[in-house]
Amino acid sequence: MFADYTMTELTSIFAMQGFAGLTLFSVFVLMALGLAIIFGQMGVINMAHGEFMILGAYTTYLTSNVFSSYLPESLYSLYFFVALILAFLAAGALGAFIEWAMIRHLYKRPLDTLLATWGLSLIMQQLYRTIFGPREVGVTLPDWLMGSIALTDMVEIPINGLFVMAITLVVAVGVGLTMQKSRLGKQTRAVVQNRPMASAVGINTARVDRLTFALGCGIAGIAGAAFTMIGSTGPTSGQLYIVDTFLVVVFGGASSLVGTIASAFTISQAQSTMEFFLSGSMAKVLTLLVVVGILMLRPQGLFSLKIRK
Amino acid sequence: MNFIAHLFARYQLSHMLILALLLIVVLPLSMDIFRLNLIGKYLTYAFVAIGLVLCWGYGGILSLGQGVFFGLGGYCMAMFLKLEASSPENTAIQTTPGIPDFMDWNQLTELPWFWEPFHSFGFTLLAIILVPAFFAFVVTVAMFKRRVGGVYFAIITQAVAAILTILIIGQQGYTGGVNGITDLRTLHGWDIRTDEAKYILYFVCVALLFVCLFIGKYVINSKLGRLLVAMREREDRVRFSGYDVSAFKIFIFCLASVFSAIGGAMFTLQIGFMSPTFVGIVPSIEMVIFCAVGGRLSLLGAVYGALLVNAAKTSFSESFPELWLFAMGALFIGVVMAFPNGLAGVWTTYIEPRLPARLRSPVPPSTIPAVAVTTTAETSSTPSANPTVEHRHAGN
Numbered sequence: 001m002f003a004d005y006t007m008t009e010l011t012s013i014f015a016m017q018g019f020a021g022l023t024l025f026s027v028f029v030l031m032a033l034g035l036a037i038i039f040g041q042m043g044v045i046n047m048a049h050g051e052f053m054i055l056g057a058y059t060t061y062l063t064s065n066v067f068s069s070y071l072p073e074s075l076y077s078l079y080f081f082v083a084l085i086l087a088f089l090a091a092g093a094l095g096a097f098i099e100w101a102m103i104r105h106l107y108k109r110p111l112d113t114l115l116a117t118w119g120l121s122l123i124m125q126q127l128y129r130t131i132f133g134p135r136e137v138g139v140t141l142p143d144w145l146m147g148s149i150a151l152t153d154m155v156e157i158p159i160n161g162l163f164v165m166a167i168t169l170v171v172a173v174g175v176g177l178t179m180q181k182s183r184l185g186k187q188t189r190a191v192v193q194n195r196p197m198a199s200a201v202g203i204n205t206a207r208v209d210r211l212t213f214a215l216g217c218g219i220a221g222i223a224g225a226a227f228t229m230i231g232s233t234g235p236t237s238g239q240l241y242i243v244d245t246f247l248v249v250v251f252g253g254a255s256s257l258v259g260t261i262a263s264a265f266t267i268s269q270a271q272s273t274m275e276f277f278l279s280g281s282m283a284k285v286l287t288l289l290v291v292v293g294i295l296m297l298r299p300q301g302l303f304s305l306k307i308r309k
Numbered sequence: 310m311n312f313i314a315h316l317f318a319r320y321q322l323s324h325m326l327i328l329a330l331l332l333i334v335v336l337p338l339s340m341d342i343f344r345l346n347l348i349g350k351y352l353t354y355a356f357v358a359i360g361l362v363l364c365w366g367y368g369g370i371l372s373l374g375q376g377v378f379f380g381l382g383g384y385c386m387a388m389f390l391k392l393e394a395s396s397p398e399n400t401a402i403q404t405t406p407g408i409p410d411f412m413d414w415n416q417l418t419e420l421p422w423f424w425e426p427f428h429s430f431g432f433t434l435l436a437i438i439l440v441p442a443f444f445a446f447v448v449t450v451a452m453f454k455r456r457v458g459g460v461y462f463a464i465i466t467q468a469v470a471a472i473l474t475i476l477i478i479g480q481q482g483y484t485g486g487v488n489g490i491t492d493l494r495t496l497h498g499w500d501i502r503t504d505e506a507k508y509i510l511y512f513v514c515v516a517l518l519f520v521c522l523f524i525g526k527y528v529i530n531s532k533l534g535r536l537l538v539a540m541r542e543r544e545d546r547v548r549f550s551g552y553d554v555s556a557f558k559i560f561i562f563c564l565a566s567v568f569s570a571i572g573g574a575m576f577t578l579q580i581g582f583m584s585p586t587f588v589g590i591v592p593s594i595e596m597v598i599f600c601a602v603g604g605r606l607s608l609l610g611a612v613y614g615a616l617l618v619n620a621a622k623t624s625f626s627e628s629f630p631e632l633w634l635f636a637m638g639a640l641f642i643g644v645v646m647a648f649p650n651g652l653a654g655v656w657t658t659y660i661e662p663r664l665p666a667r668l669r670s671p672v673p674p675s676t677i678p679a680v681a682v683t684t685t686a687e688t689s690s691t692p693s694a695n696p697t698v699e700h701r702h703a704g705n
Contacts, residue, residue, distance in 0.1 A: 045460050105646060110460050111371040112645045115601065118594055119641025126634035243471045243590060246464045281479030288472045292465060296451035299461060 013276060015155045021272030023161040023230055026168035028264040030223030031241060032248040033175050036260040038216035039249055041192050042209060044103055045114040048121035049245065050238025052095065052217045055124070056087035056224025057233040058132060064139040077142035080225070084167070087221040095217025099210045107209075121239070128235035136234035145229065160229045167226050171219060176257055178215070188212050247291050253301030263302055267291060324609050325522065332515045342504045349511040349579045351619040352518055353379075356572025358600040358611035359521050360565030365597070366605035367534060368561045369541030370458065374466030375569050376593035377473050378441040380583070382570025384477075384484075385440060387583040388424060389433035390493035390501075410492070415482030424483075430497065437574045438567055445566035446559060453555035453562075458544070467590055474589040489584025493577070501578060514575045518612065521568050525608045528564070537561060569596075598637070601644045604653025613652060 005013065031053055038046050046052075060083040067079035098120065106113040141160060148158040179185035187208045190198040199205050227233065248267055252259030267287060274283035295301070336348055357375045364370045397407040405418050412420070426432045448469060452462060477484045485491070493501070500506060528534055536557055540547045548554050577583045586592065603614020618640070625633040648654055 039460075043460075045463070102642065102646065109645075109649075111365075111369075111463065112649065114371070114373075114460060114463060115594075115597060116642045116645040119638040119645070121638075122634045122641065123638035126631065126638070129634075130631065239591075243464075243467055247468055250461060250464055279479060281475050285472055285476050285479065288468055288475075292468050292472070295461075295465060296455075296457075299452065299455050299457040 012155050014273065017273050017276050018269065019157055019161065021269040023164055024272055025265050025268035026161075026164045027223060027227055027230070027241075028245065028248050028268050029168050029172060029261055030226055031220060031245045032252070032260045032264050033172060033257065034216040034219035034223065035245055035249045036252070036257060037175070037179075037219070038213055039246075040256070040260075041188050041212055042107075043110055044107070044213070045110060045117065045246075046103075046213075046216070047114055047118040047242065048098075048124060049217075049220050050240075050242040051121045051124035051128075052091045052220035052238075053224040053227065053241070054128060054233060054235070054238040055091050055094065056221030057228050057237070058128065058137075058224075059083060059087040059090045059221065060225040060228045061132075061137050061139050061233060068140070077144055080142065080145075080229075084222060084225050087225040088218040089221075091221025091224070092214040092218030095220075096210055096214040098217075099213040103213060104206065104209065125235050125239070132235070134235060136232040136237070138232035139228045141229065164226045164229050167222070171222055172257075172261060175219065179257065184208070184211055184215075244288075247288065247295075250295060251291050251301055256301075259302050321526070321609070325519070328609055328612060329515075329519065332518075333512070337508070337511070342507055345511055346507050346579060347619075347623065348616070349507070349514050350576060351616050352514050352612070353572040353576040353579065354596060354599055354619060355518060355612040355615035356521055356575070357569040357596045358603060358615045359518075359525050359608055360568035361597060361600035362603075362605060362608050362611045363525055363528060363537075363568075364561050364565040365600065366607075367529060367537040367541065368558060369537075370558060370562055371460075371463045371597070372466045372562065372565070372593075373463050373590070373597065374470040374593050375565070375596050376588045376590075377466075377470050378445065378566035378569035379573035379576070379592075379596070380473065380477075380585070380588035381441045381444060382437045382573030383577045383583040383587065384490065384573075385427070385433055385436045385570075386574040386577040387490035387493060388427040389430060390496060390577065391490050392424065392428055393496070394492060394494045409485070409490070411485045411488070411490075412482055417482045421483050437570050441566045441570035442563045445563045449559045449562045450555075453558045456555075458558075467593070470588060470590050470593045474585045477585040477588065485584075487585060489582055489586070491582040491584075493581050496578070502581060507579065510575070510579050514579065517571055517575065521571065522608050522612070524564075525568075528561070529608070533557060533560075595637075598641055598644070600651075602640065602651050604651030604656075606650060607653030610651055610653030610656075617652075 031049065034052070035046065035049050038044050038049070060080070063083035063086055064076075064079050067076050067082075102116055102120070103113060106116060145160045145163055148156040149162075150156050177185075179188065187198070187203050188211075190201075190203060191205050191208050195205055198208075224233075224238075227237075231237070244267070248264045249260055251267065252261070252263030270290070271283050271287045274286060278286070332348075332352070337345055340348065357379055360378075361372070361375060364372060391409045395407065395409045400406045400408070400410065400413070403410065403413040405413055408417060408420050427436070448466070452458075452465065457465075477489075478487045480486075495501060501510065536547060536552060540554055540557065544554055573583070573587070576587070599615040599618050600611045601614070602618050603612065604610030621636070622633060625636060644651060650657075
């Protein structure tokens with residue numbers, strides 16, 4: 001299948017597809033980081049994670065509308081930073097509420113959490129449809145995010161993709177630092193490793209659970225805000241990504257953030273490179289099949305934390 | 310006499326009789342054929358729900374990919390019917406007569422090899438049982454041998470459902486794509502689209518349903534059923550007692566998938582088409598809610614659950630389409646949080662104790678294993694007959 005292309009063309013194709021894969025990778029990482037925190041650290045399956053992401057996207061959409069209608073045009077180019085923070089707060093606050101109302105009653109029944117959060121996702125989808133309508137909405141990008149940088153004659157890099165990657169990098173580093181260095185992160189890891197002992201040394205485990213869940217949902221909100229940069233948002237956009245993201249998290253080894261990033265990279269690169277040569281659906285089938293196959297042989301994922309259970 | 314009383318108790322025959330009366334006498338007499346056909350469609354989902362009671366309720370293995378097996382069974386049947394409907398005489402206007410119409414539209418010039426054996430009805434019936442069973446075996450054998458379970462297994466089954474849907478939609482020429490396999494007409498020359506045929510197929514469906522119910526009851530009453538409950542509660546203890554845990558799990562999952570496939574085949578026969586919309590993630594997880602609403606530990610409850618949820622879905626979507634998703638979401642949350650044992654739990658906890666003694670179920674409630682809320686807790690969980698109390702306790 002390579003025979004029709006010259007060497008330089010092939011290089012450019014791989015570079016462009018590689019870059020498209022990197023953008024996909026960024027969205028995967030942002031979504032998977034939130035899931036990895038919730039699933040990996042707390043063992044909770046949040047099927048409504050995609051809908052939290054879409055909440056962030058709609059928040060961004062609303063913010064951009066407010067900026068373009070009520071504020072001077074010179075400020076419009078800054079709306080995205082405000083939207084990022086608002087998306088984080090909105091999704092995080094909703095996450096904290098859901099944890100209080102629903103999840104904390106179900107910690108001992110992980111399979112039931114899965115069903116309950118699926119119900120939540122259905123309700124949220126229909127809410128979005130009622131409020132924003134069934135059609136997809138998009139935001140107008142500020143001028144400085146438009147266009148692309150031409151590296152060579154054939155390789156062009158879109159700026160919004162670069163920006164999404166930058167956000168991903170910042171968020172990933174931030175999450176890594178939070179989990180490793182901050183008080184909350186240390187408490188979370190203590191609770192994961194030994195809940196009764198953590199509780200015995202005075203950690204308020206219920207509060208840690210709530211904050212961790214809220215943090216995971218908040219990151220989903222950021223993912224949604226970043227998602228508006230590269231695609232339009234509809235009520236069911238979140239559901240399209242949820243299975244992929246779960247596979248990313250499980251493939252990476254549920255409790256390892258590095259593993260999550262590595263697996264997001266592998267999966268997104270494999271998919272976008274194959275997409276060029278096969279049809280999109282076959283590329284996806286092949287990727288998912290390989291991932292499921294590897295998971296059957298190595299269920300603990302690529303990287304696994306060794307904990308005595 | 311004693312023996313019959315024993316059988317009654319063991320298989321809850323009185324409850325079975327009520328269900329049989331409802332399905333065989335009351336519904337066919339009170340409904341026109343259009344509504345009865347709909348009931349038949351709901352009953353095909355009841356097959357899936359019965360399978361889920363076995364593997365999820367008793368075995369603790371939650372599968373979010375039962376649509377895969379429903380679809381495999383349905384597609385096997387649809388392939389046979391489609392081949393019969395695309396005889397060279399019927400398809401004389403095509404470029405290549407004798408192959409299904411969608412293949413002709415997709416420029417295929419000969420029948421793919423895996424369609425060939427579906428010319429035979431005997432092979433098709435075997436395939437409906439064996440293909441899903443083999444598939445289920447392949448999916449589970451690697452995972453259960455490596456002791457993967459719980460939420461991991463649920464996610465993998467969901468991924469399998471996603472893969473199969475994308476594959477069916479993507480390979481339009483071989484599978485009919487997103488439209489599925491449509492325009493099915495006859496079974497061995499017998500037109501399945503007439504009202505008379507629909508009546509007969511409905512009763513065949515009910516009969517098969519009762520066969521599955523009795524098999525399920527038999528499994529639950531057997532030693533295997535006891536082991537399943539024991540594995541659900543404390544898998545390691547069962548393993549330490551010398552049992553090969555994975556073999557039992559693989560068996561029960563394969564059995565559940567065969568039930569689903571029978572349901573799928575009956576769906577194709579009664580509705581007249583099969584499409585990937587019944588395979589994917591959303592229908593698969595909806596099938597779990599049928600089982601959860603009826604009661605994950607009650608085979609009969611699963612049948613009622615499938616009937617009620619689907620009837621509600623149809624009437625809601627007819628009158629308030631936008632409210633249906635809200636209702637469905639609330640159903641998921643409500644059943645899980647307030648009634649983990651579903652309708653059957655409500656019946657045994659609240660209604661049955663108030664009935665006069667001779668109407669009560671002959672099985673004392675304490676022998677029915679309830680969903681213990683504290684499955685992973687440190688304390689050895691004693692199955693309680695009153696899950697709502699325990700649930701309130703766990704919420705504190």
